[in-house]
Amino acid sequence: MKSFVYLDEYKMYSLSSQIMEGVTDYVLKESSRKDSDTEEQLGPDDSGKKMGEIIQTTAASFEKKFLHDYAYSLFEQRLEELKKINHFSASSSFDELVNSIHDSRIVKLKARANFVDAGGTVETLNSFVELQAAGAILSTMDERAALIEELIEAQVLNKKTHNLTSELARLSKSPLPKEVIANERLQYESIAAVLAHGYKGRVDINMQMADCNVSADLKRAYLKDELDSLFKSYSRATDVELVMVGIVTRVRSGDSEDSDDDGSMWDKEYMSEILMQASKAIGHIEGLFTKLNGHHVIVDPIAIYLDL
Known part of the structure; x- marks a missing residue:
């Protein structure tokens, strides 16, 4: 099953x-x-x-x-x-996989998996400063509760409460200066903007073989459960081995060298040439997100499941 x-x-x-x-x-x-x-x-x-x-x-x-x-x-x-269909496991090698796809590009790989949710990562980065501040405030809950008790007692006895209220106010907000908070927010939001453009809310799965990485881009519509449920059931890094069946579409050897066009985007004056050069430039930018490192295989997935 x-x-x-x-x-x-x-x-x-x-x-x-x-x-x-x-x-x-x-x-x-x-x-x-x-x-x-x-x-x-x-x-x-x-x-x-x-x-x-x-x-x-x-x-x-x-x-x-x-x-x-x-x-x-x-x-x-x-x-x-x-x-x-060609069968592989976590102990299989890159050469074994490459040699097999001459007969059929459909592969069945059984290994532990890592799920990467680009959309969720971007969302977290956009609110990361607020999460840090919330974490800092939660860490002072006991101190603030003690201060509130002292404050109530002081009010009953008509004692001065200025120092207590000042300390309570200090513990009720982020300990970082507002300039540091603003700078960190700008940094995280900038990283989120770059990732959102490059990965466009993708959900990826990665499986590690003996000497190479196998990855696939998953369409959200074909996931059997919402991502939150999936992560709760299996974790982002699974403890169990999942089975992925798919079609090998890209293979990169760690020895491969990437060709690069050093030509200027504005070498030609005609708009059609400018458009082509602009397209190449965008391709180079997108390559920052799609470039394969080391021995790497991309699979167009058909199914992912747990053998019962």
């Missing part, structure tokens, strides 16, 4: 229609009632027919998800039968 974390249904059905003979092509329609329309393609194998039978429209979205999960099991089983 599989407990799904992520499933790209469109990609799964697209590939299924190409490898399963006799697949029934269902046209998904918006409907308030359960319904299905079919166009059956004849073939010797009934695996496609099974696949088609579970692609149905229904008002119950949770029911759709169960059907998609079953469809994936059929899909992966068919890949195994056709020997179209």
Whole structure:
């Protein structure tokens, strides 16, 4: 059995229609009632027919998800039968993976995972100064409670309370000077702006093999749970090994050298040339966020799940 974390249904059905003979092509329609329309393609194998039978429209979205999960099991089983999937683990090497993709670019990797939520990171950075101030105030809770007791007692006895109120006010705000707070806020907000532009709210998963990193960009719509629930269940750095099945799209060897265009953006006077040079310049900026370091493999993910 599989407990799904992520499933790209469109990609799964697209590939299924190409490898399963006799697949029934269902046209998904918006409907308030359960319904299905079919166009059956004849073939010797009934695996496609099974696949088609579970692609149905229904008002119950949770029911759709169960059907998609079953469809994936059929899909992966068919890949195994056709020997179209390469298996790897945390102990596998970069060379093993690279040598295997000449036969098939579909890989199945089982390893511990790290989730990176760019949107959540940006949100935290934008409020980081306030979080620091809140943490500092929480650390003085006991001192402030003691001061309040003294203050109440002094008021009952008509004693002077100026020193007590001054100390209470001091402990009720950030200990940092306002200039330092303003500078730190500017720094964190600037970092957040750069990350927001470069990563655009991406959710990434990273898995470490013996001598290389494998990563994938996840579409939020295909996550089985909200990110908060996912992080609570598995943690951002999982203790269990997850399985990722996907298509290798980029491979970078640690020995590779990046080509760089040193030409000036304004060498040509024509607007079309300026546009092309500007596009290249933007590409260099985006490369700060997309450049692969060391042995690194990028996978277009189809499914991520926990083997039960």
